Amino acid sequence: NYRIPGTDKILEKGAEVFIPVFALQRDEKYYKNPNKFDPDRFNEENSATQTQTNRPYYSFGDGPRNCIGVRLGKLQVKVGLIMMMQQFRYELANEQERTRQMEFEPRSFLLSPRGGIKLRIFKR
Numbered sequence: 001n002y003r004i005p006g007t008d009k010i011l012e013k014g015a016e017v018f019i020p021v022f023a024l025q026r027d028e029k030y031y032k033n034p035n036k037f038d039p040d041r042f043n044e045e046n047s048a049t050q051t052q053t054n055r056p057y058y059s060f061g062d063g064p065r066n067c068i069g070v071r072l073g074k075l076q077v078k079v080g081l082i083m084m085m086q087q088f089r090y091e092l093a094n095e096q097e098r099t100r101q102m103e104f105e106p107r108s109f110l111l112s113p114r115g116g117i118k119l120r121i122f123k124r
């Protein structure tokens with residue numbers, strides 16, 4: 001059995017624990033305008049006042065069994081984005097795309113927008 005530090009809650013041995021990552025990462029208590037696409041919320045300036053340890057961020061899990069490939073994963077994503085942006089410019093395809101509320105695709109294994117996001121792509 002394991003007592004959660006600072007509480008009188010006991011997790012019984014063998015109990016399954018589900019962590020609501022999506023809800024935690026979209027909680028206004030931790031992130032201002034949580035549904036806004038705002039990569040700057042993670043830049044150095046913003047991270048200095050709100051460090052990664054005092055707000056939930058579990059994209060790669062946490063603890064001793066967290067993602068072993070986190071650095072490679074981040075590097076791959078950055079290289080991919082840089083190559084895509086070097087060669088092409090992207091715009092949302094139409095007004096509907098600009099204004100619609102994000103809905104999630106219920107049949108997708110990974111979290112993704114319903115019907116995708118339609119873009120117009122221009123060669124630079």
Ligand code: HEM
Nearest residue numbers: 058059060061062063064065066067068069070072073074
């Ligand atoms: C953006 C890319 C990636 C994301 C979002 C991601 C996410 C995750 C997550 C959420 C976990 C579970 C951690 C936990 O239970 O706390 C995990 C585990 C793991 N990931 Fe990744 N991952 C990525 C890329 C990679 C890459 C590139 C590799 C290998 C080269 C990798 C290898 C692993 C392995 C081996 C585990 C299991 C670690 C263990 O159980 O001890 N991942 N990953």
